[in-house]
Each structure stands twice: as structure tokens, then as C-alpha cells.
Amino acid sequence: MSSSNANPFAQLEKSFNYDGNVYKYFDLPSIDLKYDKLPYSIRVLLESAVRNCDNFHVLEQDVQSILGWTADLRQGTNDVEVSFKPARVLLQDFTGVPAVVDFAAMRDAVLDLKGNPEKINPSCPADLVIDHSVQVDFARSSDALGKNQSLEFERNKERFSFLKWGARAFNNMLIVPPGSGIVHQVNLEYLARVVFEQELSDGSKILYPDSVVGTDSHTTMINGLGVLGWGVGGIEAEAVMLGQSISMLLPEVIGYRLEGKLGPLVTSTDLVLTITKHLRQLGVVGKFVEFFGPGVAELSIADRATISNMCPEYGATVGYFPIDENTLNYMAQTNRSEKKIKIIREYLKATRQLRNYSQQEQDPTYTDTVTLDLSTVVTSVSGPKRPHDRVSVTSMFQDFKSCLTSPVGFKGFGISPDNLADNGEFQWDDGKTYRLQHGSVVIAAITSCTNTSNPSVMLGAGLLAKNAVQKGLSILPYIKTSLSPGSGVVTYYLRESGVIPYLEQLGFDIVGYGCMTCIGNSGPLDDNVVNTIEKNGLVCAGVLSGNRNFEGRIHPNTRANYLASPLLVIAYAIAGRVDIDFEKEPLGVDKDGEEVFLRDIWPTRQHIQEVEHKHVIPAMFQEVYSKIQLGSRDWQTLEVSDSKLYPWSAASTYIKRPPFFDGMSRELPQPRSIEKARCLLFLGDSVTTDHISPAGSIARNSPAARYLSDHNLTPRDFNSYGSRRGNDAVMVRGTFANIRLVNKLVKRAGPRTVHLPSQEELDIFDAAERYREEGTPLVLLVGKDYGSGSSRDWAAKGPYLLGIKAVIAESYERIHRSNLVGMGIIPLQFLPGENAETLKLNGQEIYNIALPGSNLRPGQTIEVEANGVRFETILRFDTEVDIAYHLNGGILNYMIRKMLE
Structure with a gap:
């Protein structure tokens, strides 16, 4: 907070007492009558400008510009520039390593220029979660998790040592060790403050909205909790960490009205794929999207977070859900203290930032509004190459066949009609012969922050797996199936609800805690599968509960990749192909020889919610997050230097001074x-x-491979580009x-x-x-x-x-x-x-x-x-x-x- 003398808005400061403490805040509603018609997301920008106004980093004009936000603000004619100081920065290890490398190099540079290197520190909280390193090297076995985590540490020990050094060397930086979960889910369940409390020199505390920029585009997920946040480049995040404000053009705000209720068989994934396609067609790049309307109250915080997560896929800067009582209930569910929640509620009411979605008089003014009736949402997937190419499941089989023969493009593979029947056979370890054809599923992964944060779809997948196993259904052994929970809490409630044995029986063993398949860490496919695909030029498929399916991202040999709910990931894995008509074709036969259709094993939304209410409880979050900073034994035994300057090693192929x-x-x-x-x-x-x-594996014939070979590494030790982001010589070659x-x-x-x-x-x-x-x-x-x-x-x-x-x-x-x-x-x-x-x-x-x-x-x-x-x-x-x-x-x-x- 700026000193009272420096801040021209100091007279707006008010306070209240709670439990013997004085809590100060800026009384935003008293600024101007315009305040009550500002979108809630713009109110967060306004509060930051008011609190940080010093007429140096943040100007008085910035406050007036934000307060003067109008609905007729239009992109292309808008040149209103404002400054924004986020409350904190969020990093993951792939983007966090180069950020810490840059900070270490900046210390060296300041020393070379006769300055004090220890001045280079984050001046606002920076949280780094190590979640991008683990790969699905092992799957479909009870020891897959342990093996993958062991291999992750073996490959990344040098990077992890560097990050542990950074946690000690730099002030104001928290690092969450590997094996804890996906950064965005850990942010939602643990790191998010919703409202910050900052200690002041007089012993009082200043309250202000939590806001965040992150070095991952899916930082936007936190908007589902009412925390304004978006992804920025690592270099821009580093500037924020060093106390700089973000200079941005005041955005348009599109009001997205939700009404009605989702159908009993529809999931939040189906909803988000529908919204993603709608907003991408509408065109919202560079704009804020703010959700409102009575339908929002029908959505859980996890549902809202799923929608906010996909913000980069529909192109907006944020997909914001203002804070309401559901938000505060979620905080209680995730073990935030009762005292903290009461203080947050008091602050939000005082500054009119607590939303009631059923009160239309609270609706602000928007640049434009669009409406979606939740009852119109149908079961969907997106693909085969872009996340906004939504396809209803009822037309999926026909859509895939169309894609096969369409010209090469986002919806086409250019397969000649003469080659549509191409297929190939191979022998598996069980001695049986299996056949692959166009549309065969070879990867099925429940993965990524988009869905693993949402108990409704995770428990839904578990219940579907239970129903499938009880019907005698199974998954072909060559399909690489995997389950990577977003946090330890997911494992906790899956275990307590009794569905894990059924998931494991279908091959969805827990393989790690990280993004994994969604970011291309899908690991190798069996050589027999790869050779059959390549020899016959087959368009085989990956089905994943992720948020991105761009070409070459998931695996080089899955040319078609579909985003789907965790329930549909299992369904398509059982079917073994994506060109199935679930309405007319059975998944298999039960023990009595009766045909089993997808509708026979699909759980209802009401059943899922009953299980969720029973098994997702605060004690789980307390148990998991009380130990999160300890890390594994491997992490605890890492020995690192106490030096404030990093001791660069010329022999390192992971960490190099840029x-x-x-x-x-x-x-x-x-x-x-x-x-x-x-x-x-x-x-x-x-x-x-x-x-x-550079992303994914390092090809053996690439310039990066030649560089690593020159440093006496064999292909087995190349690791991935993501793991080597701290070495510019590898990255420039990739x-x-x-x-x-x-x-x-x-x-x-x-x-x-x-x-x-x-x-x-x-x-x-x-x-x-x-x-x-x-x-x-x-x-x-x-x-x-x-x-x-x-x-x-x-x-x-x-x-x-x-x-x-x-x-x-x-x-x-x-x-x-x-x-x-x-x-x-x-x-x-x-x-x-x-x-x-x-x-x-x-x-x-x-x-x-x-x-x-x-x-x-x-x-x-x-x-x-x-x-x-x-x-x-x-x-x-x-x-x-x-x-x-x-x-x-x-x-x-x-x-x-x-x-x-």
C-alpha cells in the first residue's frame, strides 16, 4: 500500500474491527455513482488502481479512466490505457524454471554493472507449482504412479535442485514440490486468497481483492472463484514480480447470461465445449467475458472453474464469475478458516463486490450481452484438431468419417476414398492379434486441470467405470489408458467413494499428479502400435479430458485428438474407436449375453451430486494441503547451495546462464x-x-539432439524440451x-x-x-x-x-x-x-x-x-x-x- 501522503485517494480508506483486529479497505462505492454499474471484473481493476495510486507507477488518470469505463467501449477504437498491479504471480515449473533462471542471471548482470544483486527479488508473492515434468511412461499397472514419479525425479533432479535453490535464495517465493497436483487446481483449492490480508506498519491489516497473473494461459481457471487472473508471458510475469504494473488497454466486457438448468445426463465438460465454440464464433479475443444470470447459481464453483479454464480456447482475456455465497461455501468446503470467510464476506459487502445472481438489479452494464439456455446443452466432444470445434456425440461418428476424406485442414485428413478401409494387425503380449483402423483409439487419458478439478465429472467417471465393470465390459489392452488427478484430494474422494478399484480394473490406474497427456507428456506408445499406424498410414485417435488438442501436441501418432468429459474418455476407450454411434451400437455384451449400450451405464447428474455431497469434505483438503510443502523423500533430501548467486555449471545441459x-x-x-x-x-x-x-520429446535427428549428443548424452537421456527450458542452447534449437x-x-x-x-x-x-x-x-x-x-x-x-x-x-x-x-x-x-x-x-x-x-x-x-x-x-x-x-x-x-x- 502506498503511504497516505502519496495516495490521492487516501481519504477513501475506511476500517472495521473483527476479533480484536482493525481491517482497513478502500471504500470504492463512495467514489462515484457510476461504480454500481461497472462490471464486477472492472471493479477489481479499479480497486487496484485506487490502492496503488502514487502518480508514479499508477496514475490518478488510471483511476479516472477505469471509473469512466463505458458500455460503448469498442475494440479498434479503444486507446484507453491503464495500469494494473496484480496481487500475486503464479508459475509452473516449465515456465517457472526460465523465470528463476532469468532472475538468477539478472542478479549476475546487476553485479557486473556495479549494483546490489540481492535487490533482485519478487516484490509480490510468487507461487510456483511443479506439475509439468511427470510423463506417462508407465500405465495400466498398480506401480505406474511410483515408477513415473521415480523416473520424473531421475530426469529432472538438476532442475528440481535449481528450483529448491531459488526457493531459498529469493524472498517472497513459495515452491510446491512435484507430486502435489496441477498448478491451477492447487491454486483453486489452496493458494487462492479471494481477498488478501496485508499487515501494515501500525499493526492493522489492509484488505483487497486477490488477483493474479500466471505464466500459464490457463491461469484463467481461477476466475471461476471470483479471482481476476489471466496468463501472461514469463517475461511479463517477471516484471510484475519485480514490482512493475501491467500496462493494458481497458477491455470490452461481454456479459454472458446463463439461464435454465443442465439436463440430467449432461456434464460441465459438455457445457464448456458449447461455450467455447459459441464465444470463439462470437469473437472475444482481448475482451473480458463476465458471466451473470440465474443459471450461474445452478453451477458449482468447480463447474465455473471448468468454464474459466477454457478461456484461452475461446480467446478472451478472462471468463469471470463474480463472487457469491457459493464461492464462500466452496472456501469452507476446501478448509479455509471460518474467521477468514467472515472477514471476506464483510469486506465484499462493504465494497459491493458480493454478487447475488438471482437479483437482476445487481446486473451491471456490459459492452454486449449474449445468452445461453443451459437446457439446450448436449453431450459433446471437440476435435479432431482444435478445442473449439465442438461436435455433438450423436453426430460424432458421421463427423469423423467426414473428416477422414475432407481436404487436409482443421477438419480434414485428406484420406483417399480408396484407403478408407486400410487397417493393420499386430500381436500383443497376451498372444492375441489385434487390428487397428482409421478411428481406432490408442490413447485414453483422464488428465488436465480443466476436468480433474471438478468432482462431478471425476466421480461421474468413477461411477460409469463401476457400472461398466459390473456389466462385464473391458478395454482392449493396447489402448494406453491413464488417470492423472489434479490434486491429492481427487484421489482421496475417489477412494472414499469406492470407485478406484473399478477405474483400475478398466486400466485407469493413477499414473501421476500433473498435466501429463494434456501437455504432450503422454509417454511412448507400444512399438507394435506405432509401427502398425505408420506402416498403414492410419488416422488413429486420442481421447482426453484436456483443454488442447492441437496437431502434434498429444502424441505424434495420434492424428485425431478429441477433448471429452472423463466419462466419455472411458466410454470411447471401451468402444475402442471414435466412429461409433452410441445410440445404435452397443459397447459390448454383459455376462448374460445381452447388449450393453452407453445409456445403460451412464450415471445421472443427481446421482453424481449425491455421491459428491457425501464424500467431498473439508477434512480431505486439510489432510492433503497440510503436508503439501514437505514433498517426497527425494525432494526433502535434495541438497542445494546457500549462495545468493547461482553457481552455474558449464557442464549442465539443463540449467545455463542465458x-x-x-x-x-x-x-x-x-x-x-x-x-x-x-x-x-x-x-x-x-x-x-x-x-x-519447443515442446514434447526431442527428435533424434534434430539440432537439439545433436547438441545433446555432443554433450555425451544418449537419446534415453534427452528428456523433453519442457524439462530443458532452463537451457537456451537446447531451446533455441527446438x-x-x-x-x-x-x-x-x-x-x-x-x-x-x-x-x-x-x-x-x-x-x-x-x-x-x-x-x-x-x-x-x-x-x-x-x-x-x-x-x-x-x-x-x-x-x-x-x-x-x-x-x-x-x-x-x-x-x-x-x-x-x-x-x-x-x-x-x-x-x-x-x-x-x-x-x-x-x-x-x-x-x-x-x-x-x-x-x-x-x-x-x-x-x-x-x-x-x-x-x-x-x-x-x-x-x-x-x-x-x-x-x-x-x-x-x-x-x-x-x-x-x-x-x-
Whole structure:
């Protein structure tokens, strides 16, 4: 909190007493009558601006701008820039390791520039949950969990040691050890404060709304609990950790009204897939979505969190559910103290931030509103390549068949009609012969924060498994089935409700506590399965309860991947194929030879809720989270240095000091135009961060593999790109290494490009190295929605290290544009109606981009010249802060110079 003298809104400070303590807060409703019509999400931005206003980091004008939010605010005409200081930062290990690496390198840089390195610390709470490392190497056995966790520690011991060092070396940083659960679920059940209490120097406490930015795009899940939060790039999160505010354009807020009730056989997953498709079609990129209406009261907090989780898939910045009594009841259920809940309720009432969804007079004004009747939602999946391509289960079998023969694209595989019957046989360990065909399921995984946080669908899956086993149904042995709970609480209530033995009998043994299959850590498929798929060119399927199914993400050999509820994951696994008509085709026969249909084993929503109310209790959360920071014996015995500066090892292939600050001076570098640049890649629409950022396994013929081999590692020890995010030499070699990358400069999909002067086709890294040796700067030509998907900082760091100076795109996903700016890469945008094709660019040109030195302005037009063709682009520096970062060479360089001041 700023001192009373510095804050022009200090007179708004009020207090109340509770249990002998004085609690202060800012009386927001007294600011202006406009307050009561502000969306609840905007009220959180307003409170932060009022409390932090010092006319330095946060200006009085920021407060007035937020208070002046109007419903007619429209994207494209909106240039209202405000500052926002989140209450905390959330990290997971894949993105957290490079953040801690950067902090360690920043300490070295400050020391080199004659400053005090110990000033580099998080100034706001930073929570890091290690959840992205564990893989499904072992499945369908009772010892799979122990084996996977043991292998996880063996592979990642060096990374884990580094993180444990960081927890000791840096103040204000909490690290949750591996094996605890998925970051977003741990955030929901344990880390979230809902309302912060901060101790003041006079012994009183200041209360303010919890808010968070995280280095994972699904940070948005916490909006289901009424905590405003979204994903940012790692570099932007680091700036927040260092006390900087986020500069953002005041958003439109779309009101999404829910009414009615879900049907008895419909799950929250079906609801979220419906909303995802609806909002993606509506177009909400860069906007807030706020849910309201009587239907919201019908949803549990876990249901709301499921919807908020998928926010990146429908493109909004947040999908916000204002706090109501259900929120506070959830806090009690998850073992937050009665005293804390009473204080929170008192504060929320005083500041009019406690919502009653049935009172229409509380509805704020929105930019626009849309409505969904919950009773219209039907059982659904999404796929085969994008999370917003929803398909009703009743039409799924026909949709898949259509996808097979449709041209290659998001809904097509380009299979010739002559090859539709292709299949292949293989022998399994049981001595039997099995046949794979198009549509055969080879991976079925209950995984990811989207669903494992929700007891209704997890218990629903368990009850369905129980019914299936009792009917005598089973799953083919070659299908890789797995269950990765989002926290220990899930295991607790699955065990107490008695469904775990049935899940295990079907092959859904617990394999680990982490994201696992959803992020591509699905582990290997059996060689017989892989060989049969590849030999016969089969389109086989993965079915998972995840949130992303982009090409190449889940497994290289599952070309079709469908997002589904945990119940449907089991159903499709029993069926063994995705082209089944559940209405007409049985799953199998029971012990009496009678056909068993899906409807015969599907539990009702009412039955699931009865089991949930009985078995999901506060004592479980107390038991699990009271020990969460201890970690396993392996974690406890890790020995780490007590030094405040990290002792880098030249021999390490996991943790390496990055080159971002090499040669840095206290003075600003001289701004330069981009001259005689070459196009490294010419890409189309919807290039995701899965295409850009290194992810998944390291291919044996890749530049990264060659680097690791040169360091005397065998393929068995390569591990994944995610596990090596702390080593820039590996990561730059894996940038754009996705096998599905379509680069128009070459004829086939894959991580290849053309070194244009020689016309030689090379691996992308090798071409970039050749350009670097020649002193040639690089640009990218891309289409719409560049950088959609996860908020991966290496999707910007990697291109920066490849020598890319600018990207010219039709449009950008919000987080990725911010990351590019943060790494000093210039994002340029074609004028409306123009693109590479209309300008007749083919990527072979030499590019010159004239920049006006230090006279940059947000959104100005910049001329690009390519082999005599001149065209205007929009400079996507959206704020003055973006320009300040660029002039410093990036956000981290900016922060170091600020620290030295």
C-alpha cells in the first residue's frame, strides 16, 4: 500500500474491527455513482488502481479512466490505457524454471554493472507449482504412479535442485514440490486468497481483492472463484514480480447470461465445449467475458472453474464469475478458516463486490450481452484438431468419417476414398492379434486441470467405470489408458467413494499428479502400435479430458485428438474407436449375453451430486494441503547451495546462464532500422505456440539432439524440451521444431526452411545460424492469430535467439504479442484487407523496415519495403510502456536499468 501522503485517494480508506483486529479497505462505492454499474471484473481493476495510486507507477488518470469505463467501449477504437498491479504471480515449473533462471542471471548482470544483486527479488508473492515434468511412461499397472514419479525425479533432479535453490535464495517465493497436483487446481483449492490480508506498519491489516497473473494461459481457471487472473508471458510475469504494473488497454466486457438448468445426463465438460465454440464464433479475443444470470447459481464453483479454464480456447482475456455465497461455501468446503470467510464476506459487502445472481438489479452494464439456455446443452466432444470445434456425440461418428476424406485442414485428413478401409494387425503380449483402423483409439487419458478439478465429472467417471465393470465390459489392452488427478484430494474422494478399484480394473490406474497427456507428456506408445499406424498410414485417435488438442501436441501418432468429459474418455476407450454411434451400437455384451449400450451405464447428474455431497469434505483438503510443502523423500533430501548467486555449471545441459544480458550497459542502446533482412519462415493462419515453442520429446535427428549428443548424452537421456527450458542452447534449437509446422518456403510440413541466398534446405536452426554468420537480420511472414495457445515465453525467446527482429502478421494472439515486445521483437500487422498473398509476397524478398528511431508512437504506421514493393503496416506497440521496453532491448533489460537507478 502506498503511504497516505502519496495516495490521492487516501481519504477513501475506511476500517472495521473483527476479533480484536482493525481491517482497513478502500471504500470504492463512495467514489462515484457510476461504480454500481461497472462490471464486477472492472471493479477489481479499479480497486487496484485506487490502492496503488502514487502518480508514479499508477496514475490518478488510471483511476479516472477505469471509473469512466463505458458500455460503448469498442475494440479498434479503444486507446484507453491503464495500469494494473496484480496481487500475486503464479508459475509452473516449465515456465517457472526460465523465470528463476532469468532472475538468477539478472542478479549476475546487476553485479557486473556495479549494483546490489540481492535487490533482485519478487516484490509480490510468487507461487510456483511443479506439475509439468511427470510423463506417462508407465500405465495400466498398480506401480505406474511410483515408477513415473521415480523416473520424473531421475530426469529432472538438476532442475528440481535449481528450483529448491531459488526457493531459498529469493524472498517472497513459495515452491510446491512435484507430486502435489496441477498448478491451477492447487491454486483453486489452496493458494487462492479471494481477498488478501496485508499487515501494515501500525499493526492493522489492509484488505483487497486477490488477483493474479500466471505464466500459464490457463491461469484463467481461477476466475471461476471470483479471482481476476489471466496468463501472461514469463517475461511479463517477471516484471510484475519485480514490482512493475501491467500496462493494458481497458477491455470490452461481454456479459454472458446463463439461464435454465443442465439436463440430467449432461456434464460441465459438455457445457464448456458449447461455450467455447459459441464465444470463439462470437469473437472475444482481448475482451473480458463476465458471466451473470440465474443459471450461474445452478453451477458449482468447480463447474465455473471448468468454464474459466477454457478461456484461452475461446480467446478472451478472462471468463469471470463474480463472487457469491457459493464461492464462500466452496472456501469452507476446501478448509479455509471460518474467521477468514467472515472477514471476506464483510469486506465484499462493504465494497459491493458480493454478487447475488438471482437479483437482476445487481446486473451491471456490459459492452454486449449474449445468452445461453443451459437446457439446450448436449453431450459433446471437440476435435479432431482444435478445442473449439465442438461436435455433438450423436453426430460424432458421421463427423469423423467426414473428416477422414475432407481436404487436409482443421477438419480434414485428406484420406483417399480408396484407403478408407486400410487397417493393420499386430500381436500383443497376451498372444492375441489385434487390428487397428482409421478411428481406432490408442490413447485414453483422464488428465488436465480443466476436468480433474471438478468432482462431478471425476466421480461421474468413477461411477460409469463401476457400472461398466459390473456389466462385464473391458478395454482392449493396447489402448494406453491413464488417470492423472489434479490434486491429492481427487484421489482421496475417489477412494472414499469406492470407485478406484473399478477405474483400475478398466486400466485407469493413477499414473501421476500433473498435466501429463494434456501437455504432450503422454509417454511412448507400444512399438507394435506405432509401427502398425505408420506402416498403414492410419488416422488413429486420442481421447482426453484436456483443454488442447492441437496437431502434434498429444502424441505424434495420434492424428485425431478429441477433448471429452472423463466419462466419455472411458466410454470411447471401451468402444475402442471414435466412429461409433452410441445410440445404435452397443459397447459390448454383459455376462448374460445381452447388449450393453452407453445409456445403460451412464450415471445421472443427481446421482453424481449425491455421491459428491457425501464424500467431498473439508477434512480431505486439510489432510492433503497440510503436508503439501514437505514433498517426497527425494525432494526433502535434495541438497542445494546457500549462495545468493547461482553457481552455474558449464557442464549442465539443463540449467545455463542465458545470453540476454551479455554486453549490456547502463545506457540505452541506439535504436536502429532493420535493413536487408531475410524471411526465415513464411507461415499461414493459426500458428500456435505449440508450433513455435519447443515442446514434447526431442527428435533424434534434430539440432537439439545433436547438441545433446555432443554433450555425451544418449537419446534415453534427452528428456523433453519442457524439462530443458532452463537451457537456451537446447531451446533455441527446438524453436519451430514442430513436425506439423507448415512453412511455405518448403514443400513438406516439418521444421525445415530454405537458406535463401544459397537456396539450400536446412533445419530451421541451422539456417538461422548461417544467416547469423552472414550478419543477416531475419523476419517472419505469418497469417491470422499468430501465437495462439499457451502463454509460452520461449515462443518469443526462441525467435529472438534465432535472430528474428520483426514479425509481420495479419493478427496476433494477445499474450504472444506482449511476449514478442518483451523480447525486443517488433510485431507489425498488415493493414486490414491486406496480407502476404494480396501484396504478392512469396518470402523470397529482401526486407527493409524503416523505424523512426526513438520517435516511436503506439499504433503508428511503419513502411516495409520488399524488393521494391512498399506497403504500410501497423506497429503493434500498443502502449508507451511497450515502446520503453523496446528501446531498452526488452523488458528484463528495462527492469535491470530501473533497479540500477
